[in-house]
Amino acid sequence: MPTPPPFRRRRLGRKLTRMRTKAKLTLDEAARALYRTKSTLHRIEKGETLLDVHLAKSMMDLYDQYDPELLDQALRAREPGWWTTYGIENQGYIDVETEAAQVSELALLVIPGLLQTTDYMRALFEAHRLKRTRRWLENDIRVRQIRQERLTDPDDPLRLHAIIDEAALRKVVGGAETMRAQRQHLLDMAELPSVTIRLLANDRGAHASLVGGFTLLGFEDDESPVLFIEHMAGAVHIEDEQGLREAKLTFEHLTSQALRPDESIALIERVLVE
DSSP states (O other): OOOOOOHHHHHHHHHHHHHHHHTTOOHHHHHHHTTOOHHHHHHHHTTSSOOOHHHHHHHHHHHTOOOTTHHHHHHHTTSOOGGGGGTOOOOSHHHHHHHOSEEEEEESSSOOGGGOOHHHHHHHHHTSSSOOOHHHHHHHHHHHHHHHHGGGOSSSOOEEEEEEEHHHHHSOOSOHHHHHHHHHHHHHHTTSTTEEEEEEOGGGOOOTTTTOOEEEEEOSSSOOOEEEEEETTEEEEEOSHHHHHHHHHHHHHHHHHSOOHHHHHHHHHHHHHO
16 A cells, blocks of 8 residues: 655645635636646645645635635645654654644553653563664654653643553553553643543453554544554554544543543552552
């Protein structure tokens, strides 16, 4: 399967499509008015081709819609992702999360990355079947730490709703001291206004998604959510309406099955002193 264009470009392209549709122009009509070929405009709307600011201004004039963020989005779509500085070429999950405003994550056996301590994530990375160089390992850790900083960003905080199976809370990763610190870290993070933690307790039996975890990423504007599912050979992004609807309903059902936030904190505290 070919790698999709970077999410910033796809997101910008979908906005341009919405603007053109609102102006009641076909792709052919818009292309002629903008002195572009239909295929060129189609590739821009699909995120396959970069949009220059001059064309963006012409589009706003033609569609009679002024969007103060459009030019900034066009410029940002041309920039490489911040994570590439660390040698990370993956433009999958990080690419989307960087643009997201909210993350809803179900974690079954591993504490969500945004809530992991450094020692916990290091133990996870070291357990990976592929041998990592020390530099690779430290870069992966640093990238995850930078992602975590958005939870406390005063200007653009990332909202996180994490539903965590009790199995992840009890699974020993990195040893007893690492787990003690990790559980305490969960308690500390739960105090943030941007973070909601709910546990799926063992004594409540089976739940709606025993087969695997998933992550839903939402955005502030009209952009549709993105469903992200990891698997043994990599990961998949799902953006079709039916898949998103199923994921939303499942997450809502899991929320009803999970402990309340205060009950979840109490369970973490009990496990911490056991």
